Amino acid sequence: MAPPPLSLSLHCRKPVMLVSLSELSLKLLLILVFFNTFGLSQNLVEYLPGFPGKLPFKLETGYIGVGENEEVQLFYYFVESQSSPEDDPLMLWHTGGPGCNCLSGIADNIGPLIVDFANSNGSLPTLMLNKYAWTKVVNIIFIDQPVGAGFSYAKTSKAYYSSDTLAAALNYEFLRKWLINHPTYIENPLYIGGESYSGIIVPLVVNEVYNGIEARNKPLLNMKGYVLGHPLTDRYIDNNGRIPYCHRMGLLSDRLYQSAKENCRGNYINIDSKNVLCLSDLERINQCLAKINMDQILEPWCKPSWKAKRDVLSWKNPSHDRENPTNYLQSIVAPLTKCRFALYIHFHRWANKKSVQKALHIREGTITEWVRCNLTIRDGTSGPDGTMPYIQNVQSTVNHHQDFIRKSCRALISSGDHDMIIPHTSTEKWIESLRLPILSDWRPWFVDSQIAGYATTYRHGDYELTYATVKGAGHIAPRYLPKECLAMISRWFEQSSL
Numbered sequence: 017m018a019p020p021p022l023s024l025s026l027h028c029r030k031p032v033m034l035v036s037l038s039e040l041s042l043k044l045l046l047i048l049v050f051f052n053t054f055g056l057s058q059n060l061v062e063y064l065p066g067f068p069g070k071l072p073f074k075l076e077t078g079y080i081g082v083g084e085n086e087e088v089q090l091f092y093y094f095v096e097s098q099s100s101p102e103d104d105p106l107m108l109w110h111t112g113g114p115g116c117n118c119l120s121g122i123a124d125n126i127g128p129l130i131v132d133f134a135n136s137n138g139s140l141p142t143l144m145l146n147k148y149a150w151t152k153v154v155n156i157i158f159i160d161q162p163v164g165a166g167f168s169y170a171k172t173s174k175a176y177y178s179s180d181t182l183a184a185a186l187n188y189e190f191l192r193k194w195l196i197n198h199p200t201y202i203e204n205p206l207y208i209g210g211e212s213y214s215g216i217i218v219p220l221v222v223n224e225v226y227n228g229i230e231a232r233n234k235p236l237l238n239m240k241g242y243v244l245g246h247p248l249t250d251r252y253i254d255n256n257g258r259i260p261y262c263h264r265m266g267l268l269s270d271r272l273y274q275s276a277k278e279n280c281r282g283n284y285i286n287i288d289s290k291n292v293l294c295l296s297d298l299e300r301i302n303q304c305l306a307k308i309n310m311d312q313i314l315e316p317w318c319k320p321s322w323k324a325k326r327d328v329l330s331w332k333n334p335s336h337d338r339e340n341p342t343n344y345l346q347s348i349v350a351p352l353t354k355c356r357f358a359l360y361i362h363f364h365r366w367a368n369k370k371s372v373q374k375a376l377h378i379r380e381g382t383i384t385e386w387v388r389c390n391l392t393i394r395d396g397t398s399g400p401d402g403t404m405p406y407i408q409n410v411q412s413t414v415n416h417h418q419d420f421i422r423k424s425c426r427a428l429i430s431s432g433d434h435d436m437i438i439p440h441t442s443t444e445k446w447i448e449s450l451r452l453p454i455l456s457d458w459r460p461w462f463v464d465s466q467i468a469g470y471a472t473t474y475r476h477g478d479y480e481l482t483y484a485t486v487k488g489a490g491h492i493a494p495r496y497l498p499k500e501c502l503a504m505i506s507r508w509f510e511q512s513s514l
């Protein structure tokens with residue numbers, strides 16, 4: 017359900033018109049009434065446990081109430097651009113999952129901080145600056161969404177019920193309210209961004225934004241485009257493309273792949289239970305891929321101390337299956353330092369420290385335990401506290417991308433070419449289905465005179481889509497090759513060739 021139009025527009029950079037005292041008093045009254053209507057809080061964070069000294073960037077945290085009676089309280093982190101915040105783009109960033117919090121985006125991905133493994137002990141991780149943070153060139157609002165992810169919460173158990181479409185509508189409402197409370201950013205170029213499962217959510221939010229602009233909802237958003245990394249876009253195309261990708265990468269023999277392709281008729285998802293030959297081939301394929309690290313196929317697969325079902329044919333991101341149970345967090349981290357998911361253990365310890373939550377201005381009693389990914393949301397099951405499941409009610413957003421072609425819009429889609437979770441070949445398949453005219457065909461792009469990946473640019477009217485691979489990167493690319501990814505996003509925002 018779309019939120020009602022907001023009736024207030026604040027444009028601080030426009031010339032101020034003279035008004036009568038009574039008109040000014042009325043406007044001030046309306047502002048006070050409006051800000052008292054929706055629940056919001058915002059706090060500057062200057063110090064964080066684990067980081068030495070004062071933060072050299074502007075970090076703001078807070079809550080904004082959305083939905084019916086504002087029972088949903090969405091938590092956010094806002095990091096101001098370290099370049100030219102008054103002119104740089106503003107981007108609302110979504111993490112995947114669904115149900116994964118955005119802390120990994122801030123301290124393990126595109127944000128200003130990273131964990132200093134060399135100087136972190138078992139109790140409180142040490143944080144250091146990320147030299148290749150995207151916040152060097154863009155203002156970013158990181159949002160814990162949907163409700164129940166990270167530090168976001170609901171005031172009633174019923175309000176925890178959510179879905180792809182409802183979450184997108186609430187995220188749009190959040191954005192409008194955030195901008196009204198931060199009027200200096202209303203005229204900044206606006207982008208909606210996200211990674212992984214956000215390939216479902218971001219196009220829905222972008223659609224909400226364009227619909228709001230057409231309806232003249234206030235404030236008028238300066239929408240310019242969207243950014244997606246490793247996006248789940250079409251559940252069938254993305255999942256079904258894993259086996260062809262694995263064959264292409266040398267993980268499956270020609271003989272086995274051709275047999276499966278013929279016996280399964282190219283469909284590895286919707287399998288006839290009576291098709292014995294297909295099932296036999298898929299069983300052999302699963303045996304071949306069982307210990308491949310799906311996040312980055314060249315990195316070691318680290319078996320956790322608890323068993324997690326692995327099935328390359330289903331949409332179950334194995335990194336999410338490795339969510340850390342509390343008892344495991346008491347074990348020794350040292351043997352896992354070569355495994356990237358050991359970072360999640362540090363996050364869990366850090367985010368559950370009372371000193372950290374106090375520094376972030378987390379409302380006491382709103383969550384029982386911070387988890388990296390809320391499995392109640394991701395798996396669509398009722399939680400132990402009676403919270404309602406999340407309904408994944410959108411199977412594909414390809415039609416939304418098709419609709420955006422008629423807009424004045426820029427899009428950047430990127431993929432790590434060693435990501436098996438969302439294979440770059442699957443992403444290329446649905447992009448090709450848009451049948452866009454090619455402006456600049458498949459070409460290398462460079463960082464430090466080395467090939468950083470390959471790119472293709474499409475254009476139709478005022479719509480332009482740049483697709484880029486990041487050579488050697490896994491899921492998610494900035495986590496593996498941050499320097500290259502900062503170069504990619506910086507050049508794209510500057511509207512120069514990658």
